[in-house]
Amino acid sequence: MVELRLYMAQRATAAIMAPLVLLHLGVMIYAIQGGLSADEILARTRGSLFWGGTYGLFVIAVSVHAAIGLRNILREWFRLRGPVLSVLCWLCGAGLLVAGLRAVVAVVGTP
Amino acid sequence: MADSVEDSITVSVWRGGARGGDFQDFQVPQQPSQTILDVITWIQRHLDASLSYRFACRVGMCGSCAMMVNGIPRWTCRTHVNKVMVDNRLTIEPLRNLPVIKDLACDMGEFFEKWRQAEGHFQGSSSRDETVAAISPKSSQRQAANAAIECINCAICYASCDVVTWNRDYLGPAALNRAWSLQNDQRDCARDERLKVVASDAGCHQCHSQQGCSTYCPNELNPTASIAGLKRMSVHWFMDQKNRQRHG
Numbered sequence: 001m002v003e004l005r006l007y008m009a010q011r012a013t014a015a016i017m018a019p020l021v022l023l024h025l026g027v028m029i030y031a032i033q034g035g036l037s038a039d040e041i042l043a044r045t046r047g048s049l050f051w052g053g054t055y056g057l058f059v060i061a062v063s064v065h066a067a068i069g070l071r072n073i074l075r076e077w078f079r080l081r082g083p084v085l086s087v088l089c090w091l092c093g094a095g096l097l098v099a100g101l102r103a104v105v106a107v108v109g110t111p
Numbered sequence: 112m113a114d115s116v117e118d119s120i121t122v123s124v125w126r127g128g129a130r131g132g133d134f135q136d137f138q139v140p141q142q143p144s145q146t147i148l149d150v151i152t153w154i155q156r157h158l159d160a161s162l163s164y165r166f167a168c169r170v171g172m173c174g175s176c177a178m179m180v181n182g183i184p185r186w187t188c189r190t191h192v193n194k195v196m197v198d199n200r201l202t203i204e205p206l207r208n209l210p211v212i213k214d215l216a217c218d219m220g221e222f223f224e225k226w227r228q229a230e231g232h233f234q235g236s237s238s239r240d241e242t243v244a245a246i247s248p249k250s251s252q253r254q255a256a257n258a259a260i261e262c263i264n265c266a267i268c269y270a271s272c273d274v275v276t277w278n279r280d281y282l283g284p285a286a287l288n289r290a291w292s293l294q295n296d297q298r299d300c301a302r303d304e305r306l307k308v309v310a311s312d313a314g315c316h317q318c319h320s321q322q323g324c325s326t327y328c329p330n331e332l333n334p335t336a337s338i339a340g341l342k343r344m345s346v347h348w349f350m351d352q353k354n355r356q357r358h359g
């Protein structure tokens with residue numbers, strides 16, 4: 001039942017990502033209407049629990065979703081199976097999580 | 112025979128067996144309302160009696176004569192030459208994703224074995240002494256079963272499926288479509304057992320919804336929709352199992 005669990009995880013993370021992407025795009029389009037510099041954006045996001053939570057949740061969802069998708073590609077195109085496949089999948093997920101959370105900290109963390 | 116080269120079709124037919132092979136060209140005269148199966152039969156009867164292929168009913172009922180025609184899986188008895196021929200040329204190969212026995216005849220063993228693995232047979236619980244179950248033709252379950260039921264086992268969907276190519280364990284669209292029709296048969300008593308197989312690692316969750324099966328199904332069935340139904344059904348079943356375990 002591994003595939004069923006992965007299917008559910010991928011659908012659940014897609015359901016999380018979809019509204020967050022719309023929120024991100026909507027805010028981005030709205031915020032830059034009057035012209036906004038990077039410093040001005042960071043001044044609004046730093047220390048914000050809301051934006052930290054939003055982008056943190058997005059990064060977690062992406063890490064799970066993309067790792068499962070990559071697992072399918074590795075299995076089908078490169079015929080990988082067993083522990084090798086699992087390790088590569090976990091490494092991909094962990095890499096995305098670390099890189100994504102670093103970016104979130106850079107946006108919401110106070111210098 | 113054809114009066115001129117313009118009246119003939121150049122047909123490249125794959126010849127060989129399990130160890131490999133190559134294409135052999137034949138010139139076949141054009142006829143009105145000619146099907147691909149007519150072309151193959153003409154080659155065997157007039158040019159090379161050793162050509163192997165499979166057919167039975169010739170009217171799109173039995174599902175025996177499917178082959179790759181110009182790279183696309185088709186039922187050859189119902190495919191007219193003038194609708195698929197390009198520059199008076201045809202390329203005919205055995206079905207993709209199945210081992211070749213000889214020339215255009217494939218070994219359908221794994222295709223039917225997967226049908227069996229997916230519990231693709233009806234399992235009733237009533238005896239002949241009991242009354243016939245009353246199933247409303249308007250019920251949503253019956254309509255879902257009806258939509259999937261006219262499969263002729265031609266393996267065209269199996270040949271068109273890239274997931275079958277990539278993952279040899281995958282049950283494939285035909286077996287899963289059959290499972291879906293049985294899962295919607297209210298008289299069937301093996302639905303839990305079937306879902307266990309269907310939701311297994313070789314089952315419906317392998318499908319990427321590329322829809323090759325639905326595109327090429329000669330009976331215009333939609334195995335992709337059946338598989339999507341099985342995905343939803345298996346998730347509900349899984350959650351129910353977990354809830355039951357949690358509440359003893």
